Amino acid sequence: MFLAPPEVKAEVFARLPESFRVRARRSRWVEQVRQGEPTDSFLEGPSFDREGNLYVVDIPYGRVFRVSPRGEWSLVAEYDGEPNGLKFHRDGRIFITDYRNGLMLLDPASGRDTPVLERPGIEPFKGLNDLVFAANGDLYFTDQGATGVHDPTGRLFRLRAGGQLETLLDNVPSPNGVVLNPEETILYLAVTRANCVWRVPLLRDGNLTRVGVFVQLSGGVGPDGLAMDEEGNLAVAHIGLGTVWLFSRLGEPLYRIRSAAGLGTSNLAYGGADRRTLYITDSLTGSILTARLPAPGRLM
Secondary structure, three states, X not given: OOOOOOEEEOEEXXXXXXXXXXXXXXXHHHHXXXXXXXXXXXXXXXXXXXXOOXXXXXXXXXXXXXXXXXXXXXXXXXXOOOEEEEEEOOOOOEEEEEOOOEEEEEOOOOOOEEEEEOOOOOOOOOOEEEEEEOOOOOEEEEEOOOOEOOEOOEEEEEEOOOOOEEEEEEXXXXXXXXXXXXXXXXXXXXXXXXXXXXXXXXXXXXXXXXXXXXXXXXXXXXXXXXXXXXXXXXXXXXXXXXXXXXXXXXXXXXXXXXXXXXXXXXXXXXXXXXXXXXXXXXXXXXXXXXXXXXXXXXOO
């Protein structure tokens, strides 16, 4: 156990404008996941383009938004789906893990979505969640669905740059956020319903070995999105607790970042010129938060 780390308060950077908040329309995702609770949006999947614009998805209403560095919102796409995670390929293409439709490709200019992988075989995906690219173009993504401790059958996939799909794990109780360390020798996997983050070592031949728990959390709902800085420190969005934790590469808690908006801290991405600012989606309030972190030499 460790002492409570120092706290940093996240400030509201931008809120979803009222004109984009859905008040009357029904959503199957809201009925099933939110149990019908009034939900005007549910933001997730923050990712930056080369111009410094932040892209986020809105799961229940199939929307993708672009937020400028000044906090101005624009609708990039709206389609019949449930986009959950979003990442930019190094060539500028946008890939989306869609809870309903599988792996998608989005053209930001036209807003057109194209299926990339709708199912891994004969049976469909359980419900894709998040994704991360390796430097060589390999894509790692999670298949969460409604899995949990009661049903530990969530999956971690790798789609090779050449098109080969591999199942890396099929025993995860709710796989969620996923990120690689700077050396790309370890993959970190948020396991929401078990309230922990797994450490997944990657061998040179691509196989896995000695998968274990990196950090065990408590409270809230569990870890959701993950982000990694250049020093190998892991940021964990703890949804239901209104918190982002920053852990060292050894698993020591460095900072607790508290939301200024609500408890729905769902995902996060590093931004800014020096990538020392965390941009955090607070899904339940339709907000994007920012937290400025100290320089590497000033971390605990």
